[in-house]
Amino acid sequence: MTFKIFNLLAVLLLISTAANAQKNNKGATKEKTKEVPLQKFPDKGFPENTFPIADITLIQVVPDSTRLGYLQKGLGETKVTAIPDMPLTSYFQSYINKKYESSYNKDGVHFLWVLKNVRINQRPFEFGDKAYLYFNADAYISKDGNSYNFVTAVDTLLIEGDVNYDINMHYRNIRNALQLLLQTTIDKGRNFTDTANSFLVTQLISKEQQRFNLPIYTDTLYKEGAYANFKEFLNNSPSIIDFKTVVANKNKTVIIVSGKDSIQPWGICQKGELYKYHQSNLIAIEKQANGFVMSDYVSGINRRNRNVLTAGVAGAYTDIIGGDILGRALARAASEKLITVTSVPYIKKHQPEACTVNMVTGEWFF
Numbered sequence: 001m002t003f004k005i006f007n008l009l010a011v012l013l014l015i016s017t018a019a020n021a022q023k024n025n026k027g028a029t030k031e032k033t034k035e036v037p038l039q040k041f042p043d044k045g046f047p048e049n050t051f052p053i054a055d056i057t058l059i060q061v062v063p064d065s066t067r068l069g070y071l072q073k074g075l076g077e078t079k080v081t082a083i084p085d086m087p088l089t090s091y092f093q094s095y096i097n098k099k100y101e102s103s104y105n106k107d108g109v110h111f112l113w114v115l116k117n118v119r120i121n122q123r124p125f126e127f128g129d130k131a132y133l134y135f136n137a138d139a140y141i142s143k144d145g146n147s148y149n150f151v152t153a154v155d156t157l158l159i160e161g162d163v164n165y166d167i168n169m170h171y172r173n174i175r176n177a178l179q180l181l182l183q184t185t186i187d188k189g190r191n192f193t194d195t196a197n198s199f200l201v202t203q204l205i206s207k208e209q210q211r212f213n214l215p216i217y218t219d220t221l222y223k224e225g226a227y228a229n230f231k232e233f234l235n236n237s238p239s240i241i242d243f244k245t246v247v248a249n250k251n252k253t254v255i256i257v258s259g260k261d262s263i264q265p266w267g268i269c270q271k272g273e274l275y276k277y278h279q280s281n282l283i284a285i286e287k288q289a290n291g292f293v294m295s296d297y298v299s300g301i302n303r304r305n306r307n308v309l310t311a312g313v314a315g316a317y318t319d320i321i322g323g324d325i326l327g328r329a330l331a332r333a334a335s336e337k338l339i340t341v342t343s344v345p346y347i348k349k350h351q352p353e354a355c356t357v358n359m360v361t362g363e364w365f366f
Contacts, residue, residue: 052108230362
């Protein structure tokens with residue numbers, strides 16, 4: 001009896017949470033954000049046996065310097081935009097300074113880190129949340145602090161788990177990525193010698209900015225048609241002009257050419273709107289800074305999470321009265337439309353939610 005009373009109280013709490021989530025969502029258009037701070041007082045110093053380092057400078061040329069990604073918030077698992085708690089360059093540089101400047105040696109070499117991308121995401125699972133970090137940076141070394149030579153790169157995805165929601169999961173991922181970048185730079189830079197292939201900082205920034213000098217970024221209008229592949233999308237040059245979309249059974253969309261043949265394009269542009277073709281569905285995408293994201297991703301995933309929460313209410317209620325079949329069925333239905341990142345070979349389970357297009361491969365990413 002006590003157990004059922006406890007379950008009833010839990011149901012009432014879930015109902016209240018679901019109702020508040022729906023109420024708060026009505027008319028909501030402003031992007032909700034949450035800051036992800038880095039540790040204020042990190043452990044200081046370099047690893048043992050490190051050669052003298054004069055300083056470490058970080059510059060960033062990322063697709064979006066105002067957003068880090070998305071994370072979950074609260075019992076209702078509301079998705080919000082994750083942002084740094086200060087401008088992105090200062091966000092990283094201030095942490096680096098706090099951690100290492102007391103160990104700098106003026107007679108050492110100069111490290112330069114070029115941050116090319118950083119993204120975080122978070123997804124709830126039955127036994128806790130998973131925090132994901134994508135981190136991509138190049139490392140350069142200079143003897144004079146003026147001309148820099150490339151020494152190594154770090155392009156990795158890190159995962160941190162916690163049984164309870166904890167925003168520090170994201171901090172720990174970022175800390176570990178910076179530590180990996182430091183150690184890799186030290187390892188590759190032990191036998192550093194100047195070469196003729198050196199760069200000024202301004203040259204490196206200009207070189208990295210060329211990544212965003214593609215027609216899909218710079219053109220003012222998107223050309224109508226279907227993209228046979230991702231390269232056509234990047235060039236804003238669809239090769240399939242004569243086509244039509246047909247909604248078949250179970251809301252699947254078929255792309256028809258020549259009046260009869262179906263095709264599997266990368267995506268389409270129709271009436272000025274962009275879509276990525278995914279498992280016989282057209283998923284709307286839109287430009288955000290120097291990237292492309294699922295249109296209405298946050299509002300869409302929050303609708304799904306509310307459905308899951310409602311299913312949990314139904315499951316808990318039916319469990320009280322003798323079964324949880326309905327709740328399980330609703331939960332399955334609510335999770336069917338979730339698109340996950342399947343392009344990372346070593347993540348077979350607990351994959352992150354997809355929300356952006358990987359602008360190198362054309363696949364879904366976070």
